[in-house]
Amino acid sequence: MKILIAEDDPISRKLLETVLIKWGYEVVVAQTGNEAWEILKQDNTPRLAILDWMMPGMDGVQICESVRMQGTEPYIYIMLLTAKSHKQDLVYGMSCGADDYITKPFNAGELKARLNAGIRILSLQSELFSIREALRKQASHDMLTGVPNRLLFSDRLTQSLACAKRDGSKLAIMFLDLDGFKLINDTLGHDVGDVLLKKVADKLTATVRESDTVARMGGDEFTIILPDIEGPLDAIMAAQKVLQSVSQPVIINGRELFVTASIGISQYPSDGIDAETLVKNADSAMYRAKEQGRNALQLYTESFSAVAVERVTMESNLHKALEREEFIVYYQPRVDLRTGDIRGAEALVRWRHPELGIVSPAEFIPLAEETGLLAQISGWVLKSACAQNKAWQDVGFPAISVGVNISGSEFQPGDLVGSVKRTLAETGLDPSYLDLELTESTLMLNPDHAVRVLRDLKNLGVRVSLDDFGTGYSSLSHLKKFPIDAVKIDQSFIKDITTDRDDAAIAGAIVAMAHSLKLKVVAEGVETFEQLEFLQSLNCDEMQGYFITRPVPASDFEHILKSARLLFGIRPCYAA
Amino acid sequence: MDGYLSKPIQADALLSTINNYTQTVNQLNCQNPEDELVDVDGLMARVQGDSKLLADIIRLFIEESPKILKEMREALTSSDMSALSRAAHRMKGSAGNLSSKACYDAALRLESVAKINNLDSSKEAYQVLEAVTERLMQRLACLITEKAA
Numbered sequence: 001m002k003i004l005i006a007e008d009d010p011i012s013r014k015l016l017e018t019v020l021i022k023w024g025y026e027v028v029v030a031q032t033g034n035e036a037w038e039i040l041k042q043d044n045t046p047r048l049a050i051l052d053w054m055m056p057g058m059d060g061v062q063i064c065e066s067v068r069m070q071g072t073e074p075y076i077y078i079m080l081l082t083a084k085s086h087k088q089d090l091v092y093g094m095s096c097g098a099d100d101y102i103t104k105p106f107n108a109g110e111l112k113a114r115l116n117a118g119i120r121i122l123s124l125q126s127e128l129f130s131i132r133e134a135l136r137k138q139a140s141h142d143m144l145t146g147v148p149n150r151l152l153f154s155d156r157l158t159q160s161l162a163c164a165k166r167d168g169s170k171l172a173i174m175f176l177d178l179d180g181f182k183l184i185n186d187t188l189g190h191d192v193g194d195v196l197l198k199k200v201a202d203k204l205t206a207t208v209r210e211s212d213t214v215a216r217m218g219g220d221e222f223t224i225i226l227p228d229i230e231g232p233l234d235a236i237m238a239a240q241k242v243l244q245s246v247s248q249p250v251i252i253n254g255r256e257l258f259v260t261a262s263i264g265i266s267q268y269p270s271d272g273i274d275a276e277t278l279v280k281n282a283d284s285a286m287y288r289a290k291e292q293g294r295n296a297l298q299l300y301t302e303s304f305s306a307v308a309v310e311r312v313t314m315e316s317n318l319h320k321a322l323e324r325e326e327f328i329v330y331y332q333p334r335v336d337l338r339t340g341d342i343r344g345a346e347a348l349v350r351w352r353h354p355e356l357g358i359v360s361p362a363e364f365i366p367l368a369e370e371t372g373l374l375a376q377i378s379g380w381v382l383k384s385a386c387a388q389n390k391a392w393q394d395v396g397f398p399a400i401s402v403g404v405n406i407s408g409s410e411f412q413p414g415d416l417v418g419s420v421k422r423t424l425a426e427t428g429l430d431p432s433y434l435d436l437e438l439t440e441s442t443l444m445l446n447p448d449h450a451v452r453v454l455r456d457l458k459n460l461g462v463r464v465s466l467d468d469f470g471t472g473y474s475s476l477s478h479l480k481k482f483p484i485d486a487v488k489i490d491q492s493f494i495k496d497i498t499t500d501r502d503d504a505a506i507a508g509a510i511v512a513m514a515h516s517l518k519l520k521v522v523a524e525g526v527e528t529f530e531q532l533e534f535l536q537s538l539n540c541d542e543m544q545g546y547f548i549t550r551p552v553p554a555s556d557f558e559h560i561l562k563s564a565r566l567l568f569g570i571r572p573c574y575a576a
Numbered sequence: 577m578d579g580y581l582s583k584p585i586q587a588d589a590l591l592s593t594i595n596n597y598t599q600t601v602n603q604l605n606c607q608n609p610e611d612e613l614v615d616v617d618g619l620m621a622r623v624q625g626d627s628k629l630l631a632d633i634i635r636l637f638i639e640e641s642p643k644i645l646k647e648m649r650e651a652l653t654s655s656d657m658s659a660l661s662r663a664a665h666r667m668k669g670s671a672g673n674l675s676s677k678a679c680y681d682a683a684l685r686l687e688s689v690a691k692i693n694n695l696d697s698s699k700e701a702y703q704v705l706e707a708v709t710e711r712l713m714q715r716l717a718c719l720i721t722e723k724a725a
Contacts, residue, residue, distance in 0.1 A: 009666060011636045011673045015622065018629045054665065083669050105672035108624055 001119065002026045002046035006036035006063070007081065008055045012104060016050065019108060023115075033058030040067055040076060047074060047122055048115070050102070053082040053093065061096045068097035075125040077118040081106070142216040144194055145201035153215035153223055157275045160213075160227045164268055167228075172235035174224040175264045175282035176204070176242065179294040181220035184259065192252050196259065199250045207245045208238060223279070232267060232299060239263045239297040247295060260295035262286055271300045314367055317353065322376055326352050329384045330551035333560055334403070334522060334544045337536050342561060344401040344435060346544060347385035348551045349377065369409060378410055379419060386427040386434060388554055393433070397561045401463055403435040408442040417456045424460070431461030437488070439467045447478050458483045465522065470510060480517060487514050491525025491545070498530045511538050612678065613708075613715050619675040620723075627723045634716045637674055641667070641709050648686075648702055652695070660698060661690035667705065674716065682708045 003025045007013040013029065020027050028046050030036035033055040039045055040063065051060035058066075060080050067076055080093045080101040090101055099121070100114055140152035148156065157173070164171045178200065185193035197220065204214045204222060213225040226238055246261045264285025272278040281300040289298035321327060331345040351359040368374040382404050389402040410416055424431055436457060443450040443466070454464055466479075469487040489510055493503045507523070514521045523535045526545030535543060549560060623629040644667050651660035664687035671679035686701040 009669050009673075010640060011633050011670050014633055014636055015629070015673060018626065018632070019624055022624060022626070083665070083672070104669055105622065105675065108622055 001048060002028060003115075004028045004030060004036060004039055004046040004049040004051075006030040006033060006049070006055065006060065007052040008032060009052070012052070012081070016106075019111070023112065032056065033060065033063055037063050037066060040072070041070070045072070045076065048077050048079075048118055050079045050081055051098075053080050053089075061093055061098070064093070064097040074129045075122065077122050077125075079114065079118065142201075145198050145216050147201045147205060147222075148213060148215040150215065150217050153213065153217070153225070154275060156213045156215075157225055157278070160225050161268060161273070161275060161278075164227065165273075169228050170231065170268060172226040172229055172232075172238075172265055172267045173278050173282045174226065174235070174239055174242065175266075175279065175286040176222045176224065176246075176261050177286055177290070178220040178246075179260045179262055179290070181259070184257065188255075188257075192255075192257075195252050196250065196257060199252075200246060200259070200261075203245045203248075204242060207241050212238075223282070229267075232265075235265050235267060236297065236299070239265055243295060243297060262289040262294050263297040264289055264300060265297060266300040271302075314364065318351075318364060318368060318373055321351055321353075322373070322380070324354075326354070327377060327380060328352055328553065329381055329388065330553055331388075331402075331557040332544050332551040333548055333557070334400075334542050335548055337523075337532070337540055337543055342398070342400055343542055344403055345389075345557060346403040346405075346437070346551070347381060347388075348405075349381045350551075365407075369407070374407060374409060375415075378405075378407065379423075381405075382420070383423050383427065386423050386429040389433055390427050390429040392558070392561065393429075397558070399430075399433060400561075401433045401435040403437050403465065405437045405467065406442070408439070411438065411442050411450070411453065416453060417460065420457065420462060421460055424462075432463065435463040435465055435485075437465045437467040440469060440471070443482060444478070447481070451481055451483070454483050468524075470506060479513075484519065486520035486522055486541075488522040488524050489540075494523050494525045494531055494535075494545070495527075498528075498534050504534070507535075507540075508538050511540050515539070613676055613712055614719065615675040615677065616719065622673070622675065630723055631720045633673065634720055637670055637716060638713050640670060641713060644670075645706055645709065648705075652699060652702060655695060657690045657693050657695070657698070661687050664690055664705075667709070671709075671712070674712070676708075676712050679705070679708045679712050 001024075003020055005013060005016050005020070005027060007016065007029075008031060013031070017027050017029055025048075026046075028039060030039055033051075034057045036049070036051060037058055040049065049063075051063055053060040060082075064078050064080070067078065078098050078100075080090075080098045081104060082089065082093070082101055083104045093101060100118060102111055102114055140148060140155075142149045160171055163169070181193065181196075184196060197216070200220075201214065201216060201222070204224065208214060208224055208226070211227060215223050215225075217223055224238075224242070226235055229235055243261060243263060246259065249256045249258050251257070264282045264287070266272060266278045266281035266285060268278060271281045285298045285300040289296045292298065328350050330348045330350050332348060333342045334344040334346060335341070336343050349361055351361075351364055353359050365374065368377055385402045385404050389400070393399050406416065420434070420436070424434065443454075457464055463485045464483070465486040465488055466482070466484050467488050468490045470493055471490045487510065489507055493507050493510075496503050497507055498504070511521045520541045522542040522544065523531075523540050524544055526532055526535065526543045526547045528547060531545075532543065532547060552560070619630070623633065644663050647663045648660055648667075651657070651663060664683050668680055668683035668687060671683055682701065682705040686698060686705050689697040689701050
């Protein structure tokens with residue numbers, strides 16, 4: 001046990017030093033108060049101190065006050081050495097922070113007894129200290145991995161940012177998420193997942209500099225603060241080292257596990273100057289890294305946040321759009337290539353956004369699919385289109401079929417057939433005037449299921465067309481099995497049909513094959529008269545596209561219905 | 577305190593304690609009358625029976641005391657009563673450590689009269705202290721050889 005003696009009188013000093021050494025203490029001697037205070041300020045100071053009250057310079061009581069003011073941890077036990085014996089003086093000394101006192105000339109037995117009492121108190125103090133330290137660590141560290149938790153991370157980041165601001169230096173934050181961690185947890189169990197997280201934390205800590213902070217944000221998300229970097233290159237190199245280290249296999253319970261991570265990086269000051277923004281931006285960069293195929297790193301760029309903001313806004317707007325009836329159906333005519341007659345119309349949904357104007361389905365359908373709103377939107381489109389078609393027939397327009405797109409997620413057992421049946425009953429439309437358009441890829445996901453559903457739909461009496469034909473993968477044998485009425489050649493083959501011999505050959509083959517299976521062929525995306533003529537020469541049955549008109553609202557479509565044939569100059573071509 | 581008895585008092589213990597005490601008193605008075613100057617037992621207890629430590633602190637006392645006395649004389653000459661009182665305080669501490677009640681008391685008296693700025697009494701008290709200190713130094717010097725044997 002180390003003990004400090006501060007005493008200016010050489011005889012007392014000599015006595016104390018010799019006696020204490022004899023008792024087995026390691027004695028540190030100070031001849032003045034100031035010298036004693038310097039020793040007590042150090043980290044590795046003795047925790048037991050005997051201070052003479054009367055010393056030139058800083059006296060024993062002043063040292064007591066300074067030690068207590070500083071709140072030294074761990075605790076220092078102080079005994080005042082005093083020649084005074086007035087009670088009042090001792091009360092004063094102890095109120096200044098002394099734990100005990102001993103009067104000079106000291107009695108060896110009393111000194112020993114008082115020192116032992118002090119040591120007992122110190123051992124309780126140190127027990128308290130370690131409990132408090134453990135609690136403090138628990139509050140600021142992640143129990144599983146032992147690295148700082150979100151709370152301490154925030155603290156450290158705020159501090160690092162303050163330093164960077166003061167020094168004009170740069171720093172970077174890495175946001176790291178393990179790829180496919182959920183799968184490991186689900187298949188190998190949480191115990192294995194936990195060990196893996198611990199190993200990853202160890203790897204991260206070992207890979208970065210000592211001055212960097214690795215923290216666990218929760219789940220399989222980690223963050224790393226890289227203070228004091230030169231520029232993005234430093235951050236990229238650090239992230240590459242991390243990816244490299246994480247991707248090394250780990251062995252858990254004798255099983256070799258491979259895991260990779262995706263890392264997003266944001267930098268101070270270019271990507272944000274406050275902790276919250278930097279973390280948010282590193283997070284969105286991490287998502288971008290995931291989208292780009294995992295085991296990748298991505299620096300934040302401003303466009304990510306624009307995308308993210310837009311996405312959030314769109315999502316909340318989309319929820320309200322149904323209630324506010326902001327969706328409308330546009331119609332694009334399908335025209336007979338031989339007669340110029342309008343045979344049908346494809347119903348296409350549009351979102352009339354109060355601020356953004358008309359939003360195309362390419363922008364909101366994927367979002368609707370993710371947020372589970374697609375079924376409601378599709379159901380509404382189906383009903384609107386059927387009701388509109390019935391209304392046109394009721395006012396005396398020539399009967400046409402209306403085509404409605406059915407997405408993959410709607411093509412579920414039971415759902416589709418039932419809702420089509422209900423819709424037809426509600427609107428009173430004859431089933432033969434409804435044309436459901438499905439893509440090859442939707443049907444090919446589960447061809448056997450597709451055959452059954454298509455058969456049920458045919459039994460209802462509705463028409464079925466295979467949309468975007470040629471872009472997906474379907475075999476002829478399947479095509480033969482699917483009870484469909486028509487194929488629609490994807491517009492990508494039509495675009496260069498007059499100049500690209502391959503496209504021309506494919507289109508020709510599709511027409512021939514479809515005709516041999518007794519299917520009608522519709523060409524999509526026709527934009528020029530040359531394309532139209534070429535399709536006529538291939539003996540294609542019908543067409544739709546901008547050459548006739550882009551999709552238009554129902555009211556405009558009525559005008560087209562009234563004057564269709566004369567508009568397009570198709571009949572003259574055939575009449576010749 | 578020269579001895580103690582634990583309650584309930586037992587006759588044997590009481591008698592033997594009294595015998596010890598009277599023996600000690602006789603030894604002090606007869607064999608070494610100078611020892612009223614130094615409480616040798618108390619001193620030996622303080623140094624834990626270590627004759628080398630005893631010799632060390634006695635040497636320190638013999639080195640330091642003349643310096644302190646010199647400081648006191650200078651303080652008296654210049655009537656610096658607070659310096660005088662501080663020096664007396666130090667002498668008091670040293671005397672206490674060496675278990676000399678006579679020297680301690682003389683130093684305490686000087687410290688007290690210096691504190692109340694009484695120059696005449698301080699001069700007298702100094703003379704007494706100086707005489708006691710000189711006798712004490714001589715006695716302590718003899719004690720080193722006695723205890724070394």
